[in-house]
Amino acid sequence: MKNNEKNFNPVESIKLIDDMINTAKGNIKDGSFYFLLWAWIVIAGSLGHYILLKFTNFEHPYIGWSVIFVGIILSMIHGFMQSKRDKVTSHFEKVYILIWFAFLISYFIIALFMSKINYQITPIVFIMSANATFLSGVIIKFKPLIFGGIFMWIASIVTFCLSPENQLLSIPVIVAFGYLIPGYILKYKERKDV
């Protein structure tokens, strides 16, 4: 089709440019995978911590969070497999990856020094998650993620007022609205767009 160069007028040029730009727009691949994976990991971690704390005499109930390492390994494997399949890298993708990389770095710093902030890690992690989720939504122009981010900002205010035990129970609810629902909507959208 593009071999024919006759009668190629300025209006057709504009239309062609528009078509091609739309073709490459919003090229964040498998975005929902990470949201869904991490939503379930965080839900499992918080419930694991809560169950160990509430129903056992185990000395280190926070060990429930070690499920995070499973998430890191699965994310790395998925990222590696994806890079082998990728045929294109969008500008947005780099920013998107850096936002979540920044989140991860901040998370580890806070986790390392949580004793210095009276173990008030949950609301702070929600503030950081809200930042990253909100910005991810803005970048891929996807409103459910933007609302997910806003919801987590509000949720972080509420969790500051809860006891540490109740904070653990609030995590699955907040993650369900902040990550899971937007993640499943994104997954549905990705399938529809294929």
Added chain:
Amino acid sequence: MYRKLNPILHSQLRLAVISLLINVKDADFTYIKEKTGATSGNLSVQIDKLSEADYITVNKFFKGKKPKTVCKITKNGIKAFEEYVNNLKNYIGIG
């Protein structure tokens, strides 16, 4: 006064390639082929012309056992594309 449209870009396939590359960091040959619907032979020729004009860079390498050709728009390419779009706007009276 109308300026002449850049003949390197005023070609359906070359313009399609540049429009595609302006929106991404880089793109594989097969991706460009898929999105433009061009034949491999024709696409190769047009990519060479864009590369000779220093509008894109073409990086050929092996990823595992598979050969890959990755194209990326250059600063000159971006400038030429912007000028082309401005001239187009003049032509259709929106500039």
